Every structure is written in structure tokens, then in C-alpha cells.
Amino acid sequence: MTEREYNECVTLHADAVYRFIVKNLRHEEDARDVVQTAFEKLWRARTEVDPEKSKSFLFTIAYNAMIDHLRKVKRIYLKEEFNPDLKVINRPVHNAKAVLEEALSRLSETQRSLVMLKDYEGYSYEEIGQILNLNSSQVKVYLHRARLQLKQYLVKVENVI
DSSP states (O other), rough: OHHHHHHHHHHHHHHHHHHHHHHHHHHHHHHHHHHHHHHHHHHHHTSOOOGGGGHHHHHHHHHHHHHHHHHHOOOOOOOOOOTTOGGGGGGGOOOOHHEEEHHHHHOHHHHHHHIIIIIIOOOOOOHHHHHTTTTTTHHHHHHHHHHHHHHHHTSSSOOOO
16 A cells, blocks of 8 residues: 555545444544554555555454453443333433434444444445454344344333434
């Protein structure tokens, strides 16, 4: 990969990589750091990378850097305890985006990444498999399970918009 091809890769894929990482991390500063690290690693490996496979290589690096970051930070999100006295009527009105983001946040890191890559970014099963180091059958099964979890959450009465 030449310097010109690297610059084209940055221009073409920087926004998509950032969107993918920030949707998973839900923290803009951390996402910027992860994306910057991914592009730095791509720059260092540019002589070995085929320009036609740079997008897949970049997303793979970014995904792995995100997983490494999550392991280092180990943020813990406390969930509200179930209170049977709360009624649906008393809940604030949510918009569809907030409900969907909450549903996505309940998925595991791998499931969320699969949904984001397939449904938001439009990757094929094979491309997702390369990025996440899974075979296409695993991608299909894990994605199916993730969508079932999303469906179960989204159809609950208390989540109705």
C-alpha cells in the first residue's frame, strides 16, 4: 500500500470505523483513541497490506483495539433493580432511538458488534467473519441470537414508545 492509497483509505473509511467504535464504546474520546490506534497500526503495516483488503484489515484492527481497550478499562454499568411497584404509566416517554440504544447496550460486545457491522454498516457475513475472526456460520448464528434478544427487549410492554 502506497502513501496515496493509505490516504485514500483514511478518507474513505475513517467515518465508518469511528461510527462503529463509538456505537460500541459509547464514549467519544475513547473511540477517537481506538480509531487513531487502528490507523497508526495500518500505517505501520502498510507495506504488507493489500489496498483492496485495507477496509477489512482496518476494521479488524479497530475491533481488536476496542476489545483491548474494554479489557483495560473494565467499566461497570450498574443496572436499576427491578421494582414491582413501578408502573408503566409512570415511566418517561422514550423515543425510538433511545429504546434501540438501550436494547443494543444489553447485548454482549460480540453481539453488538455483529449487529452494527451487518445492519448499520452493511458488511457481508464473510467480511464480518474476517473482522471478528469467526467463520460465516458462526456469524449467522450469533447474529440470529443477537436479533432474537433485541426482539425480546423491543416487544416488552414497558418499552413501547
